[in-house]
Amino acid sequence: MTMVVFAPDSFKGTLGAADAAKALADGWASVRPADELRLVPMADGGEGTLDAFELAVAGARRVPVTVDGPDGRPVTASWLWLPAAAGHGPTAVVELASTSGITLLDPLLPFDAHSVGFGQAIAAALDAGVDRLLLALGGSSSTDGGAGALAALGLQLSDAAGRPIRVGNRGLANLAAIDASALRPLPPGGAVILSDVDNPLLGERGAAAVFGPQKGATPSQVEGLERGLARWASQVAISTLPVRADAPTPGAGAAGGTGFGLLAWGATIAPGAAAVGAALGLPAALAGASVVITGEGRFDHQSLAGKVPSYVLDAAGVASSSLGGRPPIAVALVAGAIEADATVFAASVSLTDLAGDSAAARTDPSRWLREAGARLARTLAG
Structure with missing residues (x-):
């Protein structure tokens, strides 16, 4: 046998x-x-990560949440509450694919899709008093560098006239100032990014070049997406965000650069498949x-x-x-x-x-x- x-x-x-x-x-x-x-059954930080943790962890329960989807329409999703274990208080697993994922769009919107809903789901988990966050990236619809998610967590992004920029990559071209004074802090146990890729934010292996075409971008649009991400990275570098995130960091390009935004918030990054495999x-x-x-x-x-x-x-x-x-x-x-x-x-x-x-x-x-x-x-x- x-x-x-x-x-x-x-x-x-x-x-x-x-x-x-x-x-x-x-x-x-x-x-x-x-x-x-x-x-x-496995997952690597993309679609199905909540299902995998729900299967693996006794006492896990889904918490429903309604968020702004990647095109602004309401999306009914959920995050996963995990009971205290291994030196941590309760943990939340939040999955980008279910809140800001590419399957939520038709047609695709390479410049205007955003990660706001993902940030709203994270905020809901923080409101529930979790001690730690596991942030599952993958299946993203946007190339906004995680700016939308951080905006939902209190980050203020404005143009040269002091007006809020548009959500999505399109707004990043006009980004002139970042105010992190109202940004929510990480929970006491921190936040871990579960990523299924090791791409940097910028360059030929970056978020725009590699994943932009999958999100509907033409070659000329990829160049525009890259410029928006580069502007975002340059402004983050001179901002008061908790961490000086480095665009070349492996995984910074995950989920249209959402990995980069979360790193600037103070999250750490880990291979998603290994985390799920260990839990299972x-x-x-x-x-x-x-x-x-x-x-x-x-x-x-x-x-x-x-x-x-x-x-x-x-x-x-x-x-x-x-x-x-x-x-x-x-x-x-x-x-x-x-x-x-x-x-x-x-x-x-x-x-x-x-x-x-x-x-x-x-x-x-x-x-x-x-x-x-x-x-x-x-x-x-x-």
Whole structure:
């Protein structure tokens, strides 16, 4: 009997991580029904992070909140209250994807989308008296450098005439002064950014250049977004914000630069997948496994830079090093589309290839995930 762990991220826009793990496991069981299967649905700070912590932490509860969405329309979301543990009082997990995420927009608004709702949800958690914040970045709709979120927390941003600037990246071009006197402080236990990328704020690997096109920006608009972020960074550098955030810091470019804004507030940054994996007990689950199957909607050049597949691969390597004479844990990848070299995995399956095209794969992802699980059972376990 083989122990198999299923630890995928969500297949964004089609299937959540828990349903993806179940479909993969059902496919495996159809070929090898006697194997021991463990489901550990993952997240990396993006969509599904609240779900993962809610599953992992006893006593967690969702707190509803209504915020201004990325285009100003009201959005009903929630943040997650976690009970006191490990030397901390109550902790709040706040997820940007559910308050200011790209899935909340149609059409996309590369210059005008903002992160105000994310800041409003953080403020609601602070009002509830939490001791610590876990701030899940990922799935952002905006490229405002986190200015909108900090404005919702009391930061005052004005133009040369002393008037408040517009929210979104568009307003950053006119930013002339920052007043942090009314900015809410961090809670006593601090704030930790859970990020799935290591991009800096500016430059060819920065928020505008890498993520702007995903948010609807044309090449010329990317240049404009970059100028807005550069203006924001230069003003932050001479402001009275708690921390002199550094634009090249890995992760500063996360969520359209929201990572940078939160760093200037005083937050620290940590790999989101590792934090979720620790909460879910994935390292302990891997200790007894022979196979682990991970996955995500699209595996590309960013996937091995902090996203769930790279974390699972590394965690399996650590677990394998302590197995003595046992064979190392085989790590397999399933993705909606595989657009980068996946040879670091023992096996890989593209749902697009299985289904024949991406439209078919997206129409019935559960079916093709079950087929992928069955294929891997035949490939990896004979």
